[in-house]
Amino acid sequence: MTVTEVPPEGLTISAAAQMSGLSVDTLRYYEKEGLTLHRPGRSSSGQRRYTEQNVKWLGTLVMLRRTGMPIRDIKKFVELYRRDGTEADRLAILEAHRVHVLEQLDEVQTHLTAINRKIDYYKTAVMDGK
Amino acid sequence: MTVTEVPPEGLTISAAAQMSGLSVDTLRYYEKEGLTLHRPGRSSSGQRRYTEQNVKWLGTLVMLRRTGMPIRDIKKFVELYRRDGTEADRLAILEAHRVHVLEQLDEVQTHLTAINRKIDYYKTAVMDGK
DNA sequence: ATGAACCTTGGAGTGCGCTCCAGCACAAGT
DNA sequence: ACTTGTGCTGGAGCGCACTCCAAGGTTCAT
Numbered sequence: 001m002t003v004t005e006v007p008p009e010g011l012t013i014s015a016a017a018q019m020s021g022l023s024v025d026t027l028r029y030y031e032k033e034g035l036t037l038h039r040p041g042r043s044s045s046g047q048r049r050y051t052e053q054n055v056k057w058l059g060t061l062v063m064l065r066r067t068g069m070p071i072r073d074i075k076k077f078v079e080l081y082r083r084d085g086t087e088a089d090r091l092a093i094l095e096a097h098r099v100h101v102l103e104q105l106d107e108v109q110t111h112l113t114a115i116n117r118k119i120d121y122y123k124t125a126v127m128d129g130k
Numbered sequence: 131m132t133v134t135e136v137p138p139e140g141l142t143i144s145a146a147a148q149m150s151g152l153s154v155d156t157l158r159y160y161e162k163e164g165l166t167l168h169r170p171g172r173s174s175s176g177q178r179r180y181t182e183q184n185v186k187w188l189g190t191l192v193m194l195r196r197t198g199m200p201i202r203d204i205k206k207f208v209e210l211y212r213r214d215g216t217e218a219d220r221l222a223i224l225e226a227h228r229v230h231v232l233e234q235l236d237e238v239q240t241h242l243t244a245i246n247r248k249i250d251y252y253k254t255a256v257m258d259g260k
Numbered sequence: 261a262t263g264a265a266c267c268t269t270g271g272a273g274t275g276c277g278c279t280c281c282a283g284c285a286c287a288a289g290t
Numbered sequence: 291a292c293t294t295g296t297g298c299t300g301g302a303g304c305g306c307a308c309t310c311c312a313a314g315g316t317t318c319a320t
Contacts, residue, residue, distance in 0.1 A: 012296075012297080013296090013297070013298095014296070014297085023278085023279080024296095024297090025278070025279055025280075026277085026278065026279085028298090028299095029277080029278060029279085033277095043286095043297095045285075045286055045287080045297085045298090046285085046286090046297080046298065047286080047287090047296085047297055047298075048297085048298090062241075063241045063244050063245065065277095066237060066238065066241055067238055067241045067242065067245065068238075070276075070277090071276075071277070071278095072276095087252055087255050087256050088252075088256050090252055091249065091252035091253065091256055094245060094248055094249050094252065095249060097245065098242070098245050098246065098249060101238065101241075101242055101245065102242075104238070105235065105238060105239070105242075107196060108196065108197055108198075108231065108234070108235060109235070111192075111193045111196055111197045111231075112197065112228070112231055112232075112235075114193050115193065115197065115224060115227065115228055115231065116228065118224055119221065119224050119225060119228060122217055122218075122220055122221035122224065123221065125217050126217050126218050126221055142266080142267080143266095143267075144266075144267090153308085153309080154267095155308070155309055155310075156307085156308065156309085158268095158269095159307080159308060159309085163307095173267095173316095175267080175268090175315075175316055175317085176267080176268065176315085176316090177266085177267050177268075177316085178267085178268090195307095200306075200307090201306075201307070201308095202306095261320100262319105262320090263318100263319095263320095264317100264318090264319090264320105265316100265317085265318085265319100266315105266316080266317075266318095267314100267315075267316070267317090268313100268314080268315070268316095269312100269313090269314090269315105270311105270312095270313105271310105271311090271312095272309100272310080272311075272312100273308105273309080273310070273311090274307105274308085274309070274310085275306100275307100275308095275309100276305100276306090276307100277304100277305100277306100278303105278304085278305095279302100279303080279304075279305100280301105280302085280303070280304085281300105281301090281302075281303090282299100282300100282301100282302105283298100283299095283300105284297100284298080284299090285296100285297080285298070286295100286296080286297070286298090287294100287295080287296070287297090288293100288294085288295075288296095289292100289293090289294085289295095290291100290292090290293090290294105
């Protein structure tokens with residue numbers, strides 16, 4: 001039940017980049033920073049091969065990054081993730097992050113209504129000929 | 131009907147910083163970058179004095195920044211703002227920005243539901259004793 | 261009148277998150 | 291066989307938005 005087929009021999013880095021919405025450079029950078037849950041395997045000639053599991057984790061990284069979690073915090077999360085019995089800690093991090101995201105959203109929404117007010121003001125001003 | 135009194139001689143930079151939620155350094159940086167609508171006046175000894183108008187504009191800058199508008203785009207907006215008859219252009223910029231903010235919000239909200247799902251998963255996992 | 265607390269400037273430095281590059285190896289299509 | 295494309299590494303470079311610093315001036319309370 002995969003959205004897009006991942007062949008058993010794995011995806012090339014460019015394919016994984018396309019699927020995750022990240023750039024090839026970013027993928028290598030994340031790996032260098034230790035953000036991958038498992039490093040992707042290598043072909044006989046040393047090229048990365050991404051499994052479906054690898055790609056799924058990239059999705060998690062995107063989720064965390066695009067909600068504003070800094071690289072170094074993600075790193076801590078991943079390190080936890082790699083050890084068993086850390087479920088409670090992972091939960092704590094996610095819940096703290098959730099609160100953080102909600103605060104962000106709230107602030108942006110407040111500013112958004114101010115933007116809307118300004119837009120309404122200009123719409124009237126422009127309509128009234130300059 | 132001002133929220134906090136602004137004396138006629140104006141506020142010091144640190145007072146303006148406190149009111150706007152920006153740092154003193156950021157205030158000077160924004161001014162250097164040409165983000166102020168009007169540069170604040172100076173005391174006899176050359177210290178900045180912020181009027182209520184100045185402080186209000188800082189609020190606008192905060193609104194644009196915290197919704198993700200880059201400094202260089204704000205700069206263009208301010209330059210427009212300083213010229214008369216640019217109301218339609220200002221409106222266009224604000225509307226484009228509004229769309230951008232809505233897109234951002236939407237993406238973050240999507241990721242948020244994914245975070246919530248993960249949290250629910252861990253809540254169950256943790257409850258079931260590790 | 262001495263010291264702390266504030267302000268000024270120009271410019272250097274920082275942290276973040278990529279992004280790009282050189283120089284090389286391998287892969288795939290024709 | 292050849293050419294084009296893709297991949298590898300280590301490391302340099304970049305854009306952004308501040309943030310800090312040195313060196314000095316002013317203000318004010320004790």
